[in-house]
Amino acid sequence: MEEALVRAVLFGTPILLASLGALLAERGGVVNLGVEGIMALSALAAFAAAMAGGVGLGVLAGVGTGAVLGAFLGLFAVSLRANQFVAGLALAALGLGASGLLGKRYEGVPLPNPLPEEGLALLALALAALLHLLLYRTRFGLYLRSVGENPRAADLFGVSVDGVRHLALFLGGGLMGLAGAYLSLAYRPSWTDGMTAGLGWVAIALVILAAWQPLRAVLGAYLFGLLFFLQFRLQGSVPIPSEAFAAMPYLLVILVLALSGRTRAPKALGIPFERGR
Amino acid sequence: MRLELDPNPTPAKILGLYALFLGLALLLLGGVFLAYGVSPLRAYALLLSPLGDTLGLAEVARRTIPLLLIGAGLSLAFRVGFFNIGAEGQLLLGAVGAAYVALFLPPGPWTLPLMFLLGGALGALWVGLAAWLRVRFGASEILTTLMQNYLAYYLVVYLVAGPWKGQFVFGFLYTDRFPQEAQLPRLGDTLVHWPTLLLGVGAALLLQVLLFRTPLGFAWRILGENPAAARYLGLKGGRLLLVAALVSGFLAGLAGVGEVAGIHLRLLEPAQISLGYGFTAILAAWLARGRPLLVLLTAPLLGVILAGGDALKLSLSMPFRVVDVVAGLFLLALIGAEALSRHRLIWRR
């Protein structure tokens, strides 16, 4: 049982970090579907930097890469007012693709001094609490939520809608970058093409499960981590096909969502802000 | 400097912007090719090579078929406000339905129609679950349909590794080959199963008419653009949503039938069945901006990008990720140009 809880936290951590990143942007009204690509490229940047100058530099490189990619999405999704969904999916493809092309020479190399997972797990937990405070206890949080709910009103009150959204994407990207760094510096620890293996999409889904609240994202990510571990822990112990256990985490997420009832997304989510309309 | 809406962009402006953005994308790609020691001109030629011969066109067409079917359905669902991300899973369910008819029902001239019917029905049923959860409990379909993709994946693995595993497959994860009656005809010696292609074209046309020429379509559009107004008008939002969702699931199911009955001729490991068409079709639908007819354009466009990327990786022995880079850059260019052409750049505040 104890191991199960440990796994829930340690495997839940990258999902939590990426979820927090997506959540931050979504509270500001911007959907970032590029998570998978951002994580992939950040994981590579973190690994490359760690090989060159230690894990500290690696973490910085991961976070930095994620933030830059978040800002890059902002260029399209905020400044140009392009379709956020397509821009995000394009970024996901681009990030995955670029990491695969650039990373070839880092494949098959073990990282000499990996990061301890536990430290990052604590950091992720702290970041979730911090994000909660940011959202509900600071002026920026107020601006962010108002921009996500009613950008026209926020604009009338003198809040820079584009500015707030850019910042949210930038910071959110940084969190996704940290998730990528966790994978290549602590969880594996080495780098291979495609190592994010779909976690980015799970993270996006968890934002909805968490009803756009950082503290619930913690629960959601850990729940998913727990179920993911249990599929292997329970496999073979009862005469149920292994495929049924493998499907269990996803089935239970659906159930939890159905039972937790209606959640409300930020009203302006996914809609580019046009001042004239 | 800021952007303002431009309600009536001139054709010259639109054309110019698309040229500019596509040029930028090509320039960036050229950099990637140079870094790989490949002449950019040769790479561009390869990228467009699928358009130059029958073999390449067949490859484009083969990818267009599922993108067209699913994309048409999704463009409707998105328009109505049902964000179905689970077309991949619905496609797999369609494949399961097709396999059931092909393998376990007596073969005859009715086999293929029955496969399409059951496959489509299972696809619709699969998304129907998500639609019902949305209408009944308010559960977000983005999440439920995404999770259902995984469920469908493991369902197929279970079937091909367990009860449906073939007698003549040497223990590998396949069902037996479908009988002759359950195989779709193809064009020449290509893999283009044309009946499914016709279904796709028909679906796009039909949905376009349905959406813009019928009372049902009118109700759908109102619901999608302004749910509050729809309520005010007394429209049954839940039922309208459900029908749109079922249509998109049905079409995704048909795409699954086409893949197994036209190409694989058996049910197999799920990752091999669809190649992510359910996700790529989301792009086809979004690029079509809620007009099913436009999917007739966007689906082949994505088909060209995918086939061109494949030609690149094959002829230049480049890593397969080059396909993703090509697709990502072109998509960004397309929507960047699209977005900017709707706006005017104002230099002073």
Add this chain to the structure above:
Amino acid sequence: MKRFWALAVLALGLALGQGDKLKACFIYVGPIGDAGWTYAHDLGRKKAEAALPWLETRYVESVPEAQALPVIDRFVREGCQVIFATSFGYMEGVLEGAKKYPNVIFAHATGVKRAPNVATYMADFYQVYYLNGLAAGALSKTGKIGYVAAFPIPEVKRHINAFTLGVRAVNPNAQVLVRWINAWYDPAKAREATEALLAQGADVFAFTEDTPTVIQTAAKKGAYSFGHYTPMLKFAPDHVVSGQIVHWDVIYIDFLKKVKEGVYTAKNLQNVDYFWLLQHKAVEMGADYGVPINPKHVTLLQKAQMTVGGKKVSVYDHILALVKDMSSPKPTFDPFTGPIRDRKGVVRIPAGKKATLEELLTMEWAAAGVVGDWPGEPK
């Protein structure tokens, strides 16, 4: 005269430029990656190209099964004379392509159907798995050995069975706990499956997945492991005991040489099947090239005892003796020699008989000692 020389130079130039090079093209099922199946094939391709100056190669990675035929079309158009298809799933595409292009030579890895211009080949690990099983049985203190497995197909089942037979030969009460991850490549699943097995007391690991994740995870908790497909010693120098290493180049070089010499043509491959093992040097037991057992674990294995033919011998000596025997031109030992019962008690290989190639290639039963779900298990 001048014209003669000009022509001669031109001819020479053509000969050198286009060469009499043989063009061999490879279709890979996955990305080349860093450790797995496709990586090993690509290593084989590179080594063949380095060894054979008259060889030119091309490859394309991540080709889905259904796309084999279109890829073959393109390869043939670009002048490929020999096409290697490296996944079972390409079978129908290859056979169709072979009919379409009767002058092109095809070789299909793990394949089971041949044609006048289609040969089949495989470098199989089952002997090596048995040897690793012996070491695993000796090293496990808990008597529980973890196996993280990809998909339930005969190749993987054969390997798990051979491994388990080895484990049980040393420790008749040991269990091999199997966890299926239903993926060839998924580091996250490999990691969590390993964690689950660790939590259940497994202290030695073997696996089928395309990354060193199992090794890295096991090493963190101090558990021993066996590498898969390529040398993985560097990922856990203190914990990788040995492993299975493939040398596809041995097969590729042999095959291509025979094509070049005209021994193999597009007319006579109907019966050409490579099922190459230790004796052909197509596979190797080792933590690294030329390191059959990690020196750090030699003493432990020397101390461990097992009974062979009624006599006590050290596990280490027995492993080395078997390696020598199975590497010789005429091996006397084979892991799948009866009597062997499956875990339900059904006799699968009668006493004194060896499993036939057919039986090896279609193995569905689970050896006694295997614990866990086993999709497709015969009743």
